[in-house]
Amino acid sequence: xxxxxxVDDSASLRQMVVFTLKEAGHDVIEAADGxxxxxxxxxxxxxxxxxxxxxxxxxGITLVRELRGLPDYKFTPILLLTxxxxxxxxxxxxxxxxxxxxxxxFDPEKLMSTIKRVLG
Amino acid sequence: MTIDISQFVQAFLxxxxxxxxxxxxxxxREQALDAEQVNAIxxxxxxxxxxxxxFGFSAVSDFTHGAETxxxxxxxxxxxxxxxxxxxxxxxxxxxxxxLLAARDGSAxxxxxxxxxxxxxxxxxxxxxxxxxxxxxxPVAADSTAAQSGVTHGESRPTxxxxxxxxxxxxxxxxxxxxxxxxxxxxxxxxxxxxxxxxTDALPxxxxxxxxxxxxxxxxxxxxxxxxAAIREAFEWVEDQCSLIVRHLGQPPATVSEAPAASxxxxxxxxxxxxxxxxRPVAANGxxxxxxxxxxxxxxxxxxxxxxxxxxxxxxxxxxMINTIGHSADQLDARAVEQLRHGLTLLERNTRELQExxxxxxxxxxxxxxxxxxxxxxxxxxxxxxxxxxxxIGEETELDKGLxxxxxxxxxxxxxxxxxxxxxxxxxxxxxxxxxxxxLVLRAGHQGGNIIIEISDDGGGLNRERIxxxxxxxxxxxxxxxxxxxxWQLVFAPGFSTAETVTDVSGRGVGMDVVRRxxxxxxxxxxxxxxxxxxxxxTVRLPLTLAILDGMSxxxxxxxxxxxxxxxxxxxxxxxxxxxxxxxxxxxxxxxxDYIPLVPLHNLFNVxxxxxxxxxxxxxxxxxxxxxxxxxxxxxxxQHQVVIKSLETNYRKVPGxxxxxxxxxGRVAMILDVDSLTRLHGTVx
Amino acid sequence: MSHPGTLRTEDHGAxxxxxxxxxxxxxxxxIDILQVQEIRRYESVTRIANAPEFVKGxxxxxxxxxxxxxxxxxxxxxxVVYDDFTVVVxxxxxxxxxxxxxxxxSDVIALAADEVRDAPEFGAQLDTDYLEGLASVxxxxxxxxxxxxxxxxxxxxxxxAEFAA
Numbered sequence: 025x026x027x028x029x030x031v032d033d034s035a036s037l038r039q040m041v042v043f044t045l046k047e048a049g050h051d052v053i054e055a056a057d058g059x060x061x062x063x064x065x066x067x068x069x070x071x072x073x074x075x076x077x078x079x080x081x082x083x084g085i086t087l088v089r090e091l092r093g094l095p096d097y098k099f100t101p102i103l104l105l106t107x108x109x110x111x112x113x114x115x116x117x118x119x120x121x122x123x124x125x126x127x128x129x130f131d132p133e134k135l136m137s138t139i140k141r142v143l144g
Numbered sequence: 145m146t147i148d149i150s151q152f153v154q155a156f157l158x159x160x161x162x163x164x165x166x167x168x169x170x171x172x173r174e175q176a177l178d179a180e181q182v183n184a185i186x187x188x189x190x191x192x193x194x195x196x197x198x199f200g201f202s203a204v205s206d207f208t209h210g211a212e213t214x215x216x217x218x219x220x221x222x223x224x225x226x227x228x229x230x231x232x233x234x235x236x237x238x239x240x241x242x243x244l245l246a247a248r249d250g251s252a253x254x255x256x257x258x259x260x261x262x263x264x265x266x267x268x269x270x271x272x273x274x275x276x277x278x279x280x281x282x283p284v285a286a287d288s289t290a291a292q293s294g295v296t297h298g299e300s301r302p303t304x305x306x307x308x309x310x311x312x313x314x315x316x317x318x319x320x321x322x323x324x325x326x327x328x329x330x331x332x333x334x335x336x337x338x339x340x341x342x343x344t345d346a347l348p349x350x351x352x353x354x355x356x357x358x359x360x361x362x363x364x365x366x367x368x369x370x371x372x373a374a375i376r377e378a379f380e381w382v383e384d385q386c387s388l389i390v391r392h393l394g395q396p397p398a399t400v401s402e403a404p405a406a407s408x409x410x411x412x413x414x415x416x417x418x419x420x421x422x423x424r425p426v427a428a429n430g431x432x433x434x435x436x437x438x439x440x441x442x443x444x445x446x447x448x449x450x451x452x453x454x455x456x457x458x459x460x461x462x463x464x465m466i467n468t469i470g471h472s473a474d475q476l477d478a479r480a481v482e483q484l485r486h487g488l489t490l491l492e493r494n495t496r497e498l499q500e501x502x503x504x505x506x507x508x509x510x511x512x513x514x515x516x517x518x519x520x521x522x523x524x525x526x527x528x529x530x531x532x533x534x535x536x537i538g539e540e541t542e543l544d545k546g547l548x549x550x551x552x553x554x555x556x557x558x559x560x561x562x563x564x565x566x567x568x569x570x571x572x573x574x575x576x577x578x579x580x581x582x583x584l585v586l587r588a589g590h591q592g593g594n595i596i597i598e599i600s601d602d603g604g605g606l607n608r609e610r611i612x613x614x615x616x617x618x619x620x621x622x623x624x625x626x627x628x629x630x631x632w633q634l635v636f637a638p639g640f641s642t643a644e645t646v647t648d649v650s651g652r653g654v655g656m657d658v659v660r661r662x663x664x665x666x667x668x669x670x671x672x673x674x675x676x677x678x679x680x681x682x683t684v685r686l687p688l689t690l691a692i693l694d695g696m697s698x699x700x701x702x703x704x705x706x707x708x709x710x711x712x713x714x715x716x717x718x719x720x721x722x723x724x725x726x727x728x729x730x731x732x733x734x735x736x737x738d739y740i741p742l743v744p745l746h747n748l749f750n751v752x753x754x755x756x757x758x759x760x761x762x763x764x765x766x767x768x769x770x771x772x773x774x775x776x777x778x779x780x781x782x783q784h785q786v787v788i789k790s791l792e793t794n795y796r797k798v799p800g801x802x803x804x805x806x807x808x809x810g811r812v813a814m815i816l817d818v819d820s821l822t823r824l825h826g827t828v829x
Numbered sequence: 830m831s832h833p834g835t836l837r838t839e840d841h842g843a844x845x846x847x848x849x850x851x852x853x854x855x856x857x858x859x860i861d862i863l864q865v866q867e868i869r870r871y872e873s874v875t876r877i878a879n880a881p882e883f884v885k886g887x888x889x890x891x892x893x894x895x896x897x898x899x900x901x902x903x904x905x906x907x908x909v910v911y912d913d914f915t916v917v918v919x920x921x922x923x924x925x926x927x928x929x930x931x932x933x934x935s936d937v938i939a940l941a942a943d944e945v946r947d948a949p950e951f952g953a954q955l956d957t958d959y960l961e962g963l964a965s966v967x968x969x970x971x972x973x974x975x976x977x978x979x980x981x982x983x984x985x986x987x988x989x990a991e992f993a994a
Contacts, residue, residue, distance in 0.1 A: 033191065034156075036158075037152075039152050040152045043147065101322035102322050118381075132149065141328070141331050142322065142327050749878035749879065751878070790894070793893070793894065793925070794895055798878065804887060812874075812875040812888065814875065
């Protein structure tokens with residue numbers, strides 16, 4: 025069981041991610057944008073962060089960069105949600121320090137198999 | 145674990161409608177949009193696209209993709225938020241809303257409209273205006289294709305099953321991206337039987353060990369029915385942070401890719417030196433396969449193509465220039481002249497070949513337009529209770545991309561017209577001794593330097609008497625003893641419709657006059673042939689490209705003008721007997737029983753002419769949309785291929801002129817627009 | 830520091846901008862050098878049928894069709910001559926390339942914003958709508974033209990708006 029921070033401005037996607045992770049027995053913290061995500065990350069260390077890229081206030085790439093600057097998040101797996109067309113975004117995310125990505129559209133099964141890769 | 149995702153659909157719909165409302169509000173702002181507003185619009189579209197795919201509304205997701213891409217270009221400054229784009233985006237919002245409403249209510253939406261809007265967005269995306277963007281994007285795309293062909297090359301061959309040997313040498317920074325070699329190994333272990341051998345050579349003395357650095361490397365062996373791509377997928381996230389060799393044991397090395405290739409060209413992202421193009425990840429979902437399917441065709445940025453077209457234009461000009469010298473060089477000896485001429489012939493041929501090759505980059509098969517017609521025909525014939533067999537011939541005929549886009553509307557109209565007014569009901573056909581099902585043929589092909597598109601039906605044909613009656617009733621001038629051809633032309637007159645009942649299909653809204661205007665706007669011509677009881681054939685004749693025109697140069701005083709060859713019927717030096725004055729209508733030229741209005745170009749353009757009397761100069765009979773006209777000029781000079789240059793880029797539209805070109809001597813000459821000229825002439829009288 | 834006498838200076842202070850100065854009749858005008866693409870000799874043009882008189886015609890500038898305007902005609906200067914000094918200043922304004930005929934190009938000068946005064950309601954042949962202001966350069970008075978306003982002016986007819994074919 026892990027503590028997972030899910031950051032997405034789309035309520036429906038967040039709901040799905042949160043629901044799926046909770047079903048799997050994880051502890052989930054939600055945030056609707058990068059700023060809220062960073063706050064949540066600071067107040068409670070997470071074992072895994074899953075974040076959307078395009079969000080108001082602070083985007084996912086900036087969030088990754090900010091998180092990697094925090095001592096607690098130096099090695100924490102951070103996955104970005106991206107669309108398959110955005111090769112550029114994947115590279116940008118990696119450069120900012122993201123661990124990997126989850127390509128949209130995805131379903132609960134794919135989500136679970138992907139996080140298994142980083143949580144073991 | 146199975147989770148029913150339908151429980152989130154309501155939330156998805158709610159937020160999507162919210163997003164659409166937001167897009168609409170922002171797009172309808174009167175002022176220019178600032179970066180954040182554009183960003184908000186983009187995010188809304190992006191969000192809808194991403195979620196729609198996830199929740200199973202792939203049609204919405206696919207449709208939104210184009211809008212998202214366009215907005216992305218605007219937001220990245222590659223494109224301006226023009227009123228046109230705003231309009232298009234509002235249209236896209238409407239389509240998305242319709243599709244989502246249909247999804248919510250389980251009703252149907254109109255896929256044709258969606259396709260139409262998609263088409264417009266696609267056209268906008270490929271239009272030249274986004275130049276900086278396409279420029280920047282192209283090398284990246286090329287890079288990744290190259291990188292992938294290296295990485296995934298083995299895929300096209302039957303992949304041998306294991307065993308595989310994997311040499312995995314992570315860079316010391318690997319852990320800092322949150323990746324863990326053990327996680328990767330766990331992943332691999334699910335694919336097959338994994339044996340891990342850890343090499344510790346690189347480990348320093350314990351005291352110097354930095355816990356954050358990854359200094360180990362591994363030699364792995366994987367047994368089982370595993371494809372190389374699956375192995376590489378496991379390393380996807382760390383490709384740029386390791387050297388990876390995947391080798392099929394017992395065979396020569398399949399592929400080797402080393403990410404941190406020192407000689408790699410400037411990486412697209414500068415943050416980490418190890419981010420090299422060779423390490424570009426391959427999407428897990430088979431994206432590389434899609435790309436390879438694309439490899440047969442090249443995706444070329446339109447602005448680059450336009451540059452090429454311009455360059456070829458320059459070449460054409462140079463050739464014309466040399467031509468001028470060659471023909472006026474009388475001090476060269478006969479042999480030299482001979483050689484020069486020979487060289488010119490070669491140059492001309494080369495130019496033409498290059499021109500054709502370059503222009504072909506812009507060419508698309510007409511199937512892009514034709515492919516929509518089976519649907520149109522089926523729907524319409526069902527609506528009207530008619531039986532129509534559609535035959536399509538020559539759909540591989542290529543024509544200019546710009547033309548294709550402009551053909552959709554007029555051709556659709558002609559096809560609808562043919563089914564609505566041309567092909568008769570099954571009963572009527574049976575009564576006429578025809579098969580119950582009518583036949584509609586769409587045929588495309590080349591003829592000389594033109595593209596010909598024919599739309600023919602075996603329906604009732606045009607009715608001469610009905611057209612005449614209708615024309616008279618509308619107060620149109622109808623010549624005595626008019627030929628069939630003249631009468632059919634009446635169909636193209638504004639406001640003309642012979643249908644006894646105005647149907648929903650083609651009797652309202654745009655008429656054939658609009659069709660004709662659209663075709664003529666791309667320098668095309670429209671002809672109609674019909675035999676009563678047997679059918680109608682409409683022929684659209686188009687230039688091969690919009691960039692180059694076959695023209696005739698004519699002189700008026702000191703000015704030189706270009707007349708499009710397609711508009712010229714004949715030229716002659718009139719005798720005084722052929723010239724008549726009709727009171728109130730100016731002068732006419734009598735030609736084989738017809739009276740053709742004389743249009744002295746020098747009057748129209750207000751320039752001094754050499755000859756004041758038509759019998760001293762030349763009249764060129766041209767055919768315009770409405771009528772024929774006899775242009776009176778001083779002299780015909782020569783036939784040329786000219787490169788069309790826009791006057792509007794830096795100036796504005798000029799009546800009577802469709803554009804300009806640059807002549808062999810470097811001077812600018814105006815290209816005449818015959819339709820606009822005759823209209824201009826009409827306003828003078 | 831910045832009084833009129835020290836205008837011509839090597840000091841590229843942040844606030845200074847460079848102007849190309851030219852003569853129209855007896856008056857000296859200045860336009861922002863950033864809008865100047867090149868300066869050419871006046872060459873014969875291809876006339877545009879039925880264009881206003883001040884639109885001399887178009888020239889071929891390396892494959893681009895560029896309209897040439899004679900502001901002296903537009904603003905009814907008493908004497909319009911074309912001689913060896915007559916030059917065409919090619920401008921890039923609003924993404925349009927146009928050429929304007931001027932009597933002579935004089936100089937490039939640097940001017941700070943506070944050296945430009947508002948134009949009075951009279952005093953120049955050009956309408957004040959198109960003037961950005963006046964500046965003194967030694968003994969000379971320099972009229973600074975707002976070339977964008979001029980190009981956008983409906984009376985110039987470059988912007989298509991109400992144009993009907």
